[in-house]
Amino acid sequence: MSIILLCCGALSTLYAQEAGGELPSRFVGDRIVLQPVTKGGDTLKFYMASGGLSMLSPATVNRLELPNEKINISNSKTRVSSLPEFKKGSWIPSLPAHVSSSEARLLQERYSRLNGRLPVASSDMPKNYTGEGILGQDWLATRIWTFDYQNQKVVFQDSNRSTGPKTPVYFKHDSEGRHKMHFPRIQVEIVGETFDMLLSTGAALALKETVHEALDDGMPRVRGTSYITRSQFEEWHFSHPEWIIYEDIEEDRSSNMIRVPEVTIADHTVGPVWFTTRPDNILLEKLSKYTDKKVAGALGGSLLKYFRFTINYPGEYVLFDRSE
Numbered sequence: 001m002s003i004i005l006l007c008c009g010a011l012s013t014l015y016a017q018e019a020g021g022e023l024p025s026r027f028v029g030d031r032i033v034l035q036p037v038t039k040g041g042d043t044l045k046f047y048m049a050s051g052g053l054s055m056l057s058p059a060t061v062n063r064l065e066l067p068n069e070k071i072n073i074s075n076s077k078t079r080v081s082s083l084p085e086f087k088k089g090s091w092i093p094s095l096p097a098h099v100s101s102s103e104a105r106l107l108q109e110r111y112s113r114l115n116g117r118l119p120v121a122s123s124d125m126p127k128n129y130t131g132e133g134i135l136g137q138d139w140l141a142t143r144i145w146t147f148d149y150q151n152q153k154v155v156f157q158d159s160n161r162s163t164g165p166k167t168p169v170y171f172k173h174d175s176e177g178r179h180k181m182h183f184p185r186i187q188v189e190i191v192g193e194t195f196d197m198l199l200s201t202g203a204a205l206a207l208k209e210t211v212h213e214a215l216d217d218g219m220p221r222v223r224g225t226s227y228i229t230r231s232q233f234e235e236w237h238f239s240h241p242e243w244i245i246y247e248d249i250e251e252d253r254s255s256n257m258i259r260v261p262e263v264t265i266a267d268h269t270v271g272p273v274w275f276t277t278r279p280d281n282i283l284l285e286k287l288s289k290y291t292d293k294k295v296a297g298a299l300g301g302s303l304l305k306y307f308r309f310t311i312n313y314p315g316e317y318v319l320f321d322r323s324e
Helices: 003-008 010-017 058-063 105-114 209-215 230-239 280-290
Strands: 021-023 025-028 031-034 046-048 068-073 076-081 133-135 144-148 153-157 185-190 193-199 204-206 222-224 226-229 257-260 263-265 268-270 273-278 297-299 308-312 317-321
Touching: 068 105, 226 230, 226 280, 230 257, 230 273, 280 297
Parallel strands: 046 133, 193 297, 226 273
Antiparallel strands: 021 153, 025 031, 031 046, 068 076, 144 153, 144 308, 185 193, 185 263, 204 222, 226 297, 257 273, 263 268, 308 317
16 A cells, blocks of 8 residues: 555544544553444454554554554564554544654654554564453553553543642753653652662563462552562661562563552652562663663553653653642
8 A cells, every 4th residue: 555545545634633632542461452433333442552662463463454554664564554544532642753953864764654654563462461462551641641540540641731849850861862662651759768760551461370379469460560679678678577469470571560659740649559579680771772861660550550740752851730
């Protein structure tokens, strides 16, 4: 299918709808799932992952017969597809087709080539992300979002309407101060120590059945969490042996979890917050390549569930609110 059809067909309808508003969503186990409905009546399921990359399931592209093609991005061939047309009132926005000069040149070129389309996963979706796709940092970028865990709402803001104390988030920039990536780093305080963390709505784990039964907390086995390095886990466990831990909690990897009584973010102290371990090199090296400085972990649903917060990507700040 030609580029002209891709640009002027389904996408034009999507762009016409992109005026902001509440999006169809469910909050499941402290994870955010968007559930738009196609014009054909299919309800789709997309996980929101501010610390990940956007992708469509190849099975979904084939099942819905979505227009797709392979294009050259960063010197490699990538299969891309537009989203389907959605029913009015049950839609989600497409990937930004263009970004401003506040973004680095290579990032501008990437969005231009994608032209509102999403990359298609080369194989099955990542474990713990069943559904039609993942909406990540590249989809959230350049926009303003409100994630209301308390009232289970996601709002795509068409303008900056929120007020209150601003908590800075930090992104990777080029030498001219333009965004190179949109992975948000934020700081928290735990027992008097400041930690740099990735803000990651998609952080998740799948508990072993035995651990799930032992917790007996009414939450699903696959759930939102927050991540911390193995070495920091060991330090916390040594210094605070009263903090509850579970060991060997996942089927497919060696990991532990620890219940941190209190975490302070902005001017709010909340807790308890569960942190799941990941190897030091995964967080301090691999993940930290995408942030402006090294991160010791990621803040996911086990912390974010306490808040309604608005993240302003262009303004590089977050507004946290705990009022009912």
